[in-house]
Amino acid sequence: MAKKPTSSCGKEQLKLALCRNLILTQRYSSQEELRHEMSRAGYKGISQSTISRLLKTLGVMKIQNAKGKKVYSLNAFHHPVPDINKPLTSMVLSVEHNEKFVLIHMNSGYAKAMARIIDLCAWPAVLGAIATSNVVWVAPSDTHSTVQLHKRLLAMLELEG
Structure with missing residues (x-):
């Protein structure tokens, strides 16, 4: 079981990662639908303004799907404005692994620095x-140590305590 992050930066990154994954895997047409889903995932009491901020940070936009309904989608051309006061780790969206390697998903333009x-x-x-x-x-x-490497990277990024 993954530990909860100890820093507010880590907690924020987990919210961003969840929001991103929800938008990638489901179709939401309102912030309320997304807020409800994040609440079900463990973020009880998450506000509409927090959802709005997450959507802005991720560069989410509304597009018209094949059925003519407007739904949220990630904007592939979104580039967050660099902020010298924020650490590079704040640009991490998610960290995942399989038995062979680890992937760190970041806001566009930051992966090479990481x-x-x-x-x-x-x-x-x-x-x-x-x-x-x-x-x-x-x-x-060594691919036998992929899980340990994943945990070490999460700790370095303050996404796991």
Whole structure:
């Protein structure tokens, strides 16, 4: 079972990751529908203004689907304005893994910096890190340690205590 993040930055990133995943996997036409789903996922009492802020941060927009209904969708061209006062970790949307590697999903334009930081850590557990503009692919030195590498990256990013 994953531990709850200890920092407010980590908690915010978990909200962003959940909101992003909900929008990617379901179709929502109102903030209220999304708020209700996030509440069911454990964010009891989440406000409409928080949902609005999450949508803005993610660059979500409304598009018309095949049935003519307007639904929320991630905007592939959204680039958050860099803020020198926010850490790079605040640009992390989610961290996931399978038995072979770890993926770090980030706001567009930040993944290469994150990959560089991982490379500079020079962890023996990391074979290498490759980045697109919004995803860092981290290859473990040994695929038997992928889960441990995932946990270490979550701790580094303050997404797990």
